[in-house]
Amino acid sequence: EVQLVESGGGLVQPGGSLRLSCVASGFIFKTYWMTWVRQAPGKGREWVASIKEDGSDKYYVDSVKGRFTISKDNAKDSVFLEMNSLRAEDTAVYYCARRRSGDGWTVDYWGRGTLVTVSS
Amino acid sequence: IVMTQSPLSLPVTPGEPASISCRSSQSLLYSNGNNYLDWYLQKPGQSPQLLIYLASNRASGVPDRFSGSGSGTDFTLKISRVEAEDVGVYYCMQAVYIPLTFGGGTRVEIK
Numbered sequence: 751e752v753q754l755v756e757s758g759g760g761l762v763q764p765g766g767s768l769r770l771s772c773v774a775s776g777f778i779f780k781t782y783w784m785t786w787v788r789q790a791p792g793k794g795r796e797w798v799a800s801i802k803e804d805g806s807d808k809y810y811v812d813s814v815k816g817r818f819t820i821s822k823d824n825a826k827d828s829v830f831l832e833m834n835s836l837r838a839e840d841t842a843v844y845y846c847a848r849r850r851s852g853d854g855w856t857v858d859y860w861g862r863g864t865l866v867t868v869s870s
Numbered sequence: 871i872v873m874t875q876s877p878l879s880l881p882v883t884p885g886e887p888a889s890i891s892c893r894s895s896q897s898l899l900y901s902n903g904n905n906y907l908d909w910y911l912q913k914p915g916q917s918p919q920l921l922i923y924l925a926s927n928r929a930s931g932v933p934d935r936f937s938g939s940g941s942g943t944d945f946t947l948k949i950s951r952v953e954a955e956d957v958g959v960y961y962c963m964q965a966v967y968i969p970l971t972f973g974g975g976t977r978v979e980i981k
Binding site (some may be wrong): 754768780785794795797798800809812845853854855856857858859860861862863 | 873902904906908910916917918920923924929961963965966968969970971972973974975
């Protein structure tokens with residue numbers, strides 16, 4: 751059974767940093783792209799970043815470029831989201847997700863999410 | 871690409887059909903003939919789950935009462951006979967261009 755378990759969320763002040771982790775199980779992690787998606791309170795979902803199977807290619811939404819870094823540790827079946835210079839508008843539930851094999855950017859499995867609150 | 875879903879809220883009667891619309895601001899029909907449109911459901915207290923990918927392909931384990939259709943910019947998710955367990959928020963997502971973008975969601979609830 752595919753499982754994705756996020757951790758690392760919490761309350762942080764504006765300008766602060768946080769590192770989210772996602773541990774995967776139930777599949778061959780090193781053969782999949784991984785993605786982070788967030789949902790702010792009362793708002794829609796927003797794709798944040800994706801990383802290639804071997805970590806050699808990464809994509810980000812414009813609003814986080816230069817502040818967030820996605821990384822992957824295939825030895826530990828884990829994907830991370832390093833978040834710096836956090837802003838109030840980064841407050842959201844952050845979901846780790848697996849990109850489906852094959853064509854397109856379909857996400858086929860999601861974690862339960864971890865809440866990040868940016869507030870003074 | 872802007873994704874627009876309707877309706878925002880959908881009260882349904884168990885056993886009756888239901889339909890959700892999703893429109894994209896650009897065509898999701900790629901040169902290979904695939905429409906890169908996905909449907910997801912997030913049930914209360916659960917992780918989101920993939921229902922439909924490439925506009926009309928049911929994901930593994932998804933009941934056949936769920937079907938997806940459409941092409942280009944107009945897509946529809948249909949539930950042939952709604953069951954109580956189908957309540958939750960349904961989202962469409964375009965899966966062809968970075969940044970990936972989602973519809974605003976449709977909350978399905980039992981009347």
